[in-house]
Amino acid sequence: AQTVTQSQPEMSVQEAETVTLSCTYDTSESDYYLFWYKQPPSRQMILVIRQEAYKQQNATENRFSVNFQKAAKSFSLKISDSQLGDAAMYFCAYRRGNFGNEKLTFGTGTRLTIIP
Amino acid sequence: DADVTQTPRNRITKTGKRIMLECSQTKGHDRMYWYRQDPGLGLRLIYYSFDVKDINKGEISDGYSVSRQAQAKFSLSLESAIPNQTALYFCATSEGRGSGYTFGSGTRLTVV
Numbered sequence: 115a116q117t118v119t120q121s122q123p124e125m126s127v128q129e130a131e132t133v134t135l136s137c138t139y140d141t142s143e144s145d146y147y148l149f150w151y152k153q154p155p156s157r158q159m160i161l162v163i164r165q166e167a168y169k170q171q172n173a174t175e176n177r178f179s180v181n182f183q184k185a186a187k188s189f190s191l192k193i194s195d196s197q198l199g200d201a202a203m204y205f206c207a208y209r210r211g212n213f214g215n216e217k218l219t220f221g222t223g224t225r226l227t228i229i230p
Numbered sequence: 231d232a233d234v235t236q237t238p239r240n241r242i243t244k245t246g247k248r249i250m251l252e253c254s255q256t257k258g259h260d261r262m263y264w265y266r267q268d269p270g271l272g273l274r275l276i277y278y279s280f281d282v283k284d285i286n287k288g289e290i291s292d293g294y295s296v297s298r299q300a301q302a303k304f305s306l307s308l309e310s311a312i313p314n315q316t317a318l319y320f321c322a323t324s325e326g327r328g329s330g331y332t333f334g335s336g337t338r339l340t341v342v
Contacts, residue, residue: 118272120272123270147328147330149330151330156335157318157335157336157338158333158335158336159320159322159331159333159336161330161331164328164330166328205272205273209328211327211328216261216280216324216326216327216329217263217275217278217288218263218273218275218330218331219275220265220272220273220274221272222270222271222272223272
């Protein structure tokens, strides 16, 4: 079974600084997708960024980018110019690519605090 | 209206009671999921459905049942609630393959 590990239960960063959240995963598949979700205090789950395993290029979405290291099975999230609204739980998630297996496996989450 | 609607938003129930959590979606997606979130454990899959006639157990299905009444509706039942089922429950939908999920806003369930 696939597993997703987030080894940092809590992180903090000064406003306007950059922070990196770590995620590693275990799989024997070559075709898969990786995601970062944000859960603010409102508890809504919001998709931040998505990466396709067969794409070498790291995904970016405005201030959010990933460092995808396929051989190392690592998928870290970098948040640049941190803002107070970035304070949230962040979950890393994995999904196999083949049809009929579209289930997301989540990590345990990292709580990010932004220091004004 | 939200794409994925969960009701109720919060619920307190007593041990031994039967309770149903409801989920409806306007996304037109075939795939629907129920997850449970506990502090320190992340989100764990309870049940999932790829269409009205296809329902599958997830990793923690014991004590739960589901019903897919229509493409747009997927409900989760706790037949006899127990305190360790206290959690935040999410319904989600997916377009399939590599797409992410669209989540509902969650139901916080407390079993006393």
